[in-house]
Amino acid sequence: MDEETWSVVKFVQENSVEAVPSNWLQPGGKCYFPTYSNIRLQQALQRREEPRKEWPLYDIFLFRNNVYDNFNVAQKKAKKATITSDLESDSTIAIVPPKRKRIIKHFSSFSSVEDEIEHVSSLPPHPQLKVVKKVVQAEVHSVDIDDTSPPAPDNSDKVTKLVESDQNLEGVESNRGMLVKILHKQNIIMALLNAMNERFANMEKKMVLSAEPSVEISDTIFTKFDFPFNVIEALEDFETFINNPAELNKVVLEFSRLGGNVPYNFVARSMEKLFTNQLANNFSYYGRKQKKTF
Numbered sequence: 001m002d003e004e005t006w007s008v009v010k011f012v013q014e015n016s017v018e019a020v021p022s023n024w025l026q027p028g029g030k031c032y033f034p035t036y037s038n039i040r041l042q043q044a045l046q047r048r049e050e051p052r053k054e055w056p057l058y059d060i061f062l063f064r065n066n067v068y069d070n071f072n073v074a075q076k077k078a079k080k081a082t083i084t085s086d087l088e089s090d091s092t093i094a095i096v097p098p099k100r101k102r103i104i105k106h107f108s109s110f111s112s113v114e115d116e117i118e119h120v121s122s123l124p125p126h127p128q129l130k131v132v133k134k135v136v137q138a139e140v141h142s143v144d145i146d147d148t149s150p151p152a153p154d155n156s157d158k159v160t161k162l163v164e165s166d167q168n169l170e171g172v173e174s175n176r177g178m179l180v181k182i183l184h185k186q187n188i189i190m191a192l193l194n195a196m197n198e199r200f201a202n203m204e205k206k207m208v209l210s211a212e213p214s215v216e217i218s219d220t221i222f223t224k225f226d227f228p229f230n231v232i233e234a235l236e237d238f239e240t241f242i243n244n245p246a247e248l249n250k251v252v253l254e255f256s257r258l259g260g261n262v263p264y265n266f267v268a269r270s271m272e273k274l275f276t277n278q279l280a281n282n283f284s285y286y287g288r289k290q291k292k293t294f
Contacts, residue, residue: 004048006074008081010061014184017081019074021048022067031060035188046071054195056187221251229275232282 005022009031024032032051034044043049063081068074229235242248258273260266271280287293 005067005069006045006048006071008063008066008068008074008078010063010081012059012061014058017078019045019068019071019078021045023048024051025060026057029060029062030057032056033058035191054191054198056191221247221254227273228279230279232279235275235279 003022006019007022007025008017008019009025010017011031011033018033020031020033026032032055034041034049034052034055036044066077068077225238225241226234229238242251255270255273258266258269260269282292284291284293
């Protein structure tokens with residue numbers, strides 16, 4: 001089923017519909033989905049990138065007849081499903097842009113801005129304010145008509161509480177939306193941290209497995225020769241010694257343990273261990289200034 005195909009699925013918790021490679025689907029109504037940027041995510045979707053264990057898993061709902069062998073067709077079906085919840089519908093419906101799409105602001109001329117201001121000023125007032133004004137006007141009208149009637153109860157506190165309750169509801173909805181965004185960001189951060197933790201653990205295992213066994217002191221070459229060399233004869237004896245391939249391997253192994261973050265540091269440490277500055281002054285790479293070549 002997942003051979004060069006894409007499936008249209010609905011992410012239950014996020015309430016969004018996406019066209020994903022079929023090889024991202026997992027048993028039990030689960031689906032892998034990476035935390036990539038928009039461009040990187042589109043590339044992964046089109047190329048049907050193999051899912052990784054560090055990717056987050058999400059609960060999904062599978063539509064009927066939701067498998068397609070063309071990514072563009074699957075994307076169009078996913079957009080239709082966000083409106084109609086039906087993949088097989090061929091009716092043309094205006095597609096609402098996804099929420100995650102950025103709205104590009106266009107800057108207009110001064111005349112268009114003035115027209116916009118006039119248009120906004122001509123709009124009717126907010127419905128809530130209309131209700132409040134009607135209540136207040138009704139109270140004032142009743143008082144003007146019947147002066148002999150007993151004073152009407154003061155409902156100003158009720159009107160104020162009504163406005164405050166509407167404002168509180170708007171604040172609750174705003175806070176709820178912000179909380180959803182924070183939880184989504186937190187899930188992404190936790191997924192990244194788990195992936196980094198797994199990578200560090202793998203690196204530590206590789207370092208332990210690749211550690212070379214320690215060489216006994218009795219077998220080390222540093223006890224056989226008086227390092228660093230100060231005379232040419234000692235250096236020549238060392239060259240004769242490493243002509244033996246077995247001894248050369250031991251020398252390479254021991255010098256490799258001198259360390260160094262970069263090749264320059266490793267070469268510098270090796271040269272300091274091999275011979276003194278006084279002996280090194282007798283050599284040059286090209287043999288210039290009457291010096292010996294390496």
